[in-house]
Amino acid sequence: MAMTTTTKPRKLxxxxxxxxxxxxxxxxxxxxxxxAVWNILPVSGRSIHANWSGREIMLHLEGDKILRLPQEVxxxxxxIYEGDIHYFYRxxxxxxxxxxxxxAQFQRELSEFAIFYGEPAGEGLSxxxxxxxxxxxxxxxxxxxxxxxxxxxxxFRLKCESTRHEGLKPLTVSRLE
Amino acid sequence: xxxxxxxxxxxxxxxxxxELLDDEAxxxxxxxxxxxxxxxxxxxxxxxxxxxxxxLDSSVQLPAENMLIYHPVPGDIFYxxxxxxxxxxxxxxxxxxxxxxxxxxxxxxxxxxRGPKAVNLFGTIRENLDGFARVAARTIEEGxxxxxxxxx
Numbered sequence: 001m002a003m004t005t006t007t008k009p010r011k012l013x014x015x016x017x018x019x020x021x022x023x024x025x026x027x028x029x030x031x032x033x034x035x036a037v038w039n040i041l042p043v044s045g046r047s048i049h050a051n052w053s054g055r056e057i058m059l060h061l062e063g064d065k066i067l068r069l070p071q072e073v074x075x076x077x078x079x080i081y082e083g084d085i086h087y088f089y090r091x092x093x094x095x096x097x098x099x100x101x102x103x104a105q106f107q108r109e110l111s112e113f114a115i116f117y118g119e120p121a122g123e124g125l126s127x128x129x130x131x132x133x134x135x136x137x138x139x140x141x142x143x144x145x146x147x148x149x150x151x152x153x154x155x156f157r158l159k160c161e162s163t164r165h166e167g168l169k170p171l172t173v174s175r176l177e
Numbered sequence: 178x179x180x181x182x183x184x185x186x187x188x189x190x191x192x193x194x195x196e197l198l199d200d201e202a203x204x205x206x207x208x209x210x211x212x213x214x215x216x217x218x219x220x221x222x223x224x225x226x227x228x229x230x231x232x233l234d235s236s237v238q239l240p241a242e243n244m245l246i247y248h249p250v251p252g253d254i255f256y257x258x259x260x261x262x263x264x265x266x267x268x269x270x271x272x273x274x275x276x277x278x279x280x281x282x283x284x285x286x287x288x289x290x291r292g293p294k295a296v297n298l299f300g301t302i303r304e305n306l307d308g309f310a311r312v313a314a315r316t317i318e319e320g321x322x323x324x325x326x327x328x329x
Contacts, residue, residue, distance in 0.1 A: 048317060054223050054268070054290055119266050164220060167320035 010038060011176040012085075012146060014115070016047060016057075017169040019159035022176055023085055023146045030072045030145040033087055037113075037145060040065045042174035047115075049164040053080070055118035057160050058088075059171050061111040068111065071141045083148035086114040089141040113173065114142075117152065117160035180210060181329040182300065184279070186312045186322055193309035194329055195254055195302045202243035202299040205256050209277070209299060212237065214327035219279075221316045223269075224289055227251075227282035229313050231324060233275040245298040249280040249287065251310065252302035257287065257294060264290050277326075281306070281313040 012023040025034040043065050050056035061067060068089055080086075092109040148156075163169050179199045185192040197206040215231070222228035228249075238258050245255060254277065261273040268274070268290050278287060278296060287296045302309060316322055 049221070050223055051221060051226055051317065052224060052288075056223075163320075164223065165218075165321045168318050 013176040019156040021156040033145040044172040046168040047171035066111045085146040183329040194304035205299040218321040219324040226285040231277040237275040253280045254300035255296035257296040281310040
């Protein structure tokens with residue numbers, strides 16, 4: 001009788017200023033993105049609230065954690081759901097001016113996790129920056145690679161919302177072992 | 178001469194002077210003038226880019242006037258009313274909303290969860306937009322701030 005082995009699905013743990021949630025990777029759908037993300041974990045930074053996409057917080061990747069990944073799966077604008085976690089990359093050539101006041105490192109190049117914590121979210125990562133397949137030069141990428149496990153803990157959701165009213169908050173994304 | 182209003186971040190010691198568009202939006206300008214002075218917490222918009230919102234009591238319901246949909250310029254001040262359940266869910270935690278919006282930098286566009294929204298453009302900042310914009314941008318990092326709006 002052949003032995004079968006099962007691999008435990010890999011999961012993420014998100015800790016936003018003490019409020020936690022777990023997420024499941026879409027490894028079959030976006031294996032290369034998931035692998036790349038897994039390999040840089042844990043990552044920590046200050047989460048910032050979205051200004052274009054509704055109930056979304058972002059974690060900008062810094063230094064050697066920056067991922068510059070190719071597009072892996074087709075993207076459909078306006079199909080963002082509560083709990084979605086996207087990887088987003090925008091090369092410096094695609095942004096005008098200073099993008100984020102709080103960090104000199106991310107004034108132009110942007111590599112981030114976008115975490116859609118509530119409804120309504122979506123319509124795009126910005127009005128002029130909707131999720132889309134890469135430009136011809138392949139420098140504008142978004143990939144839905146994970147989703148928060150349901151039910152999304154209310155404490156986590158409220159903490160996400162509070163970044164809008166209280167400002168940046170520490171966020172760590174790590175492997176859930 | 179158009180009427181002027183002062184927008185102040187008291188805790189920051191920063192004010193800007195704005196002019197009401199009395200000719201282009203007389204009813205809206207009158208109505209807002211009548212509400213002054215106003216004090217409240219401004220929050221950064223989460224759909225429209227570089228914009229601040231000051232929520233008004235939802236009983237402040239004004240008719241459409243001097244409508245703007247695309248391409249506000251930095252300094253533009255507008256009024257917007259969203260009837261109950263106009264959008265699915267409760268954007269900003271509100272099923273109904275009356276608000277003032279202040280555009281403080283380029284690349285903004287008044288939007289709600291389902292796309293662009295039409296707003297009553299009734300004022301524009303004429304003095305110290307730069308100083309106002311610096312504080313406004315910091316609300317992204319620091320959270321909401323107290324803003325007062327008064328007759329100047």
